[in-house]
Amino acid sequence: MSIFVFGHTTPDSDSIVGSISLSYLKNQLGEDTTPTRQGEINPETKFILDKFGYEKPKLKTSYAGERVYLIDFMESSQSPADIDEATILGIVDHHKLGDLKTATPLEMWVRPVGCSNTIVKQMFDYYGIDIPTNLAGMMMCAILSDTVIFKSPTCTKEDTKACKELAKIAGIEDYKALGMEMFIVKSDVLSATKRELVLRDFKDFNMGGNKIGVGQLEVVDLSVFDNMKDELFQEMQNLKDEGERHSVLLMLTDIMQEGTQLLALSDEPSKIEDAFDKKLENNQVWLPKVMSRKKQIIPFLEKIF
Ligand code: MG
Ligand code: MG
Ligand code: MG
Numbered sequence: 001m002s003i004f005v006f007g008h009t010t011p012d013s014d015s016i017v018g019s020i021s022l023s024y025l026k027n028q029l030g031e032d033t034t035p036t037r038q039g040e041i042n043p044e045t046k047f048i049l050d051k052f053g054y055e056k057p058k059l060k061t062s063y064a065g066e067r068v069y070l071i072d073f074m075e076s077s078q079s080p081a082d083i084d085e086a087t088i089l090g091i092v093d094h095h096k097l098g099d100l101k102t103a104t105p106l107e108m109w110v111r112p113v114g115c116s117n118t119i120v121k122q123m124f125d126y127y128g129i130d131i132p133t134n135l136a137g138m139m140m141c142a143i144l145s146d147t148v149i150f151k152s153p154t155c156t157k158e159d160t161k162a163c164k165e166l167a168k169i170a171g172i173e174d175y176k177a178l179g180m181e182m183f184i185v186k187s188d189v190l191s192a193t194k195r196e197l198v199l200r201d202f203k204d205f206n207m208g209g210n211k212i213g214v215g216q217l218e219v220v221d222l223s224v225f226d227n228m229k230d231e232l233f234q235e236m237q238n239l240k241d242e243g244e245r246h247s248v249l250l251m252l253t254d255i256m257q258e259g260t261q262l263l264a265l266s267d268e269p270s271k272i273e274d275a276f277d278k279k280l281e282n283n284q285v286w287l288p289k290v291m292s293r294k295k296q297i298i299p300f301l302e303k304i305f
Contacts, residue, residue: 001032001066001067002032002033002034003026003031003032003033003034003066003067003068003069003089004033004034004035004036004060004063004066004067004068004069005019005022005023005026005033005034005035005036005068005069005071006019006035006036006037006038006057006060006068006069006070006071007019007037007038007070007071007072007073007116008038008072008073008075008078008079008203009038009039009078009079009203010038010039010040010199010200010201010202010203011037011038011039011040011041011042011045012042012044012045012072012145012146012201013042013044013045013048013141013142013145013146014071014072014115014116014117014142014145014146015037015071015072015073015116016037016041016045016049016056016057017045017048017117017138017139017141017142018071018072018092018116018117018120018142019035019036019037019057019071020035020054020057020135020138021117021120021131021135021138021139022035022069022071022092022120022123023035023069024132024135025120025123025124025127025129026069028127028129029127029129033069034057034058035057035058036057036058036059036060037056037057037058037059037060038059038060038061038080039059039061040059041056042186042200042201043185043186043188043192044145044182044183044185044186047181047182047185048138048141048142048145048182049138051137051141052134052135052137052138052141053134054134054135054138061080061081062080062081062082063080063082063083063085063086064082064085064086065085065086066086066087067086067087067089068086068087068088068089069088069089069090069091069092070088070090070091070092070093070100071091071092071093071116071120072092072093072094072095072116073093073095073098074091074093074095074097074098074100074110075095075098075099075100075203075205076098076099076100076206077203077204077205077206077211078203078204079100083100084101087102087103087104088100088102088106089106089107090106090107090108090109091106091107091108091109091110092108092109092110092116092119092120092123093109093110093116093119094110094111094112094113094114094115094116094118094119094154095294096294096298096299097110099206109122109123111158112156113154113156113158113159114143114146114147114152114154114155114156114159115142115143115145115146115147115159115162116142116146117139117142117143117146117162118143118156118158118159118162118163120139121139121162121165121166122158122162131166131169133169133170133171134170136166136167136169136170137166137170137172139162139166140163140166140167140170140172140175140178141178141179141182143159143162143163143166144163144175144176144178144179144182145179145182145186146159147159147160147163148183148218148253148255148291149176149179149180149183149255150163151255151258151291152291152292152295153291153292153295153296154292154294154295163175180220183218183219183220183255184220186218186219187218187219187220187221187224189217189219189224189225189228190224194228194231194232194234194235195235195238197217197232197235198215198232198235198236198239198248198250199215199239200215200217201215201216201217201218202214202215202239203215203293204243204245205298205301205302207246207301207302207305208305210246210247210305211243211244211245211246212245212246212247212248212249212301212305213239213240213243213245213247213248213249214248214249214250214251214293214297214298214301215248215249215250215251216250216251216253216293217250217251217252217253218253218255218291219252219253219254219255220254220255220256221254221256222252222254222257222261225252225261229263229284232250232263233263233265233283236248236250236263236265237265240265246266246267246268247264247265247266247267247268247271247272248264248265248266249262249263249264249265249266249272249297250262250263250264251263251290251293251297253290253291255291258288258289258291259286259287259288259289259290259291260286260287260290260291261284261285261286261287262276262284262285262286262287262290262297263283263284264280264283264284264285265283269283271301271304271305272301273285274304275300275301275303275304276300
């Protein structure tokens with residue numbers, strides 16, 4: 001039976017492209033794998049798939065009795081509900097060590113780089129397997145997305161190196177221009193509902209027994225949110241109530257100004273203020289230079305909680 005390769009819930013481009021690139025590599029190595037996804041793809045990912053002529057992976061949310069590879073996550077809160085009944089053969093990821101447990105030995109490729117596809121590129125190199133032109137283009141886009149065109153503090157030399165090598169394979173000279181085109185697609189927040197926006201890149205974390213949800217929207221100009229803050233707060237409140245969350249945070253990240261307007265609804269707003277050593281005004285605060293949820297938001301919340 002085929003082995004499934006998939007990324008986190010509310011998948012981003014790294015999760016979707018990673019399921020395809022890791023599945024391709026595994027198949028070249030003689031395994032029978034199929035890329036899947038846990039949720040709808042976002043407009044940026046659709047742009048990437050369309051550009052390079054790939055289909056989106058099949059939607060699959062239940063994995064009991066299956067063998068699986070995980071890419072771009074290792075937290076139970078971002079897993080299928082029945083992950084405990086699956087056999088995890090391997091994990092390829094660039095996040096903090098998660099809380100998943102396995103009953104059998106597994107393969108782990110976990111490195112503190114800016115993108116899972118950087119690690120997949122290194123795996124291709126390790127095994128000496130060629131990357132098809134269009135797959136290389138998609139992996140390059142995933143790296144440009146996760147590293148915010150190399151601007152994110154999560155970006156390492158390994159990411160820029162992998163990205164440049166993939167651009168060469170894909171025959172794309174001005175990869176930064178393509179990255180910018182991608183972020184302009186990502187900045188189109190007017191054609192989505194407010195709920196879709198809050199959920200577009202949303203992750204739940206368990207912090208000291210509290211469920212904390214943190215979403216992020218990366219745009220080229222924050223003014224697109226000027227007339228929709230009230231509605232965004234309403235949807236955040238809905239998510240907070242429905243999911244019995246202690247806090248719901250939404251990062252509105254301006255990739256040109258390089259900073260984040262943080263919207264925060266919390267049972268204990270003082271904890272959010274303490275985490276970032278800033279006062280909230282109308283449930284929001286500007287955090288200069290903050291672009292990464294993984295590196296500049298989550299660790300500070302975890303310390304407080
Ligand atoms: Mg991701
Ligand atoms: Mg990633
Ligand atoms: Mg991201």
